[in-house]
Amino acid sequence: MLNQTESRQFNRLDLPCVISYKFPDSEPSYDGECINISGAGILFMGKHMLKNGMxxxxxxxxxNELTKPLRAYVEVIRSKEVGPEQYEVATEIKGIREY
Structure with a gap:
């Protein structure tokens, strides 16, 4: 049942898995950990403080073998330090395609 007091448009799905992130048109990629995903955004942990709008x-x-890998193009909404070299990064999905 949906929580009608929730202000978000989409429910979040906990999705603990490895994630890699990179800057568009750049070769190096960095490992992180996905925390959750929704129809609008992805929350993950990484080792870099990222600027809003990146x-x-x-x-x-x-x-999960039933879930195909995917590539998402996102915009950073916020990045906050939660530990030494650990940052929680909230993003808004701008586009998705199968890997």
Missing amino acids: ALELTIATK
């Missing part, structure tokens, strides 16, 4: 390309590969 564009990223994320690759998500779950351990």
Whole structure:
């Protein structure tokens, strides 16, 4: 049942899995950990403080054989330090395609 007091348009799905992120048109990629995903955004942990408005390309590969890997093009909404060299990064999905 949907929580009618929730202000978000989409429910979030916990999706603990490895994620890689890179800047568009750039070779190096960095590993992170996906926390959750919704129809509008992806929340993950990474080792970099990222500026609001930055564009990223994320690759998500779950351990679930039924879920195909995907590539998402996102915009950073916020990035906050939660530990030494650990940042929680909230993003808004701008586009998705199968990997």
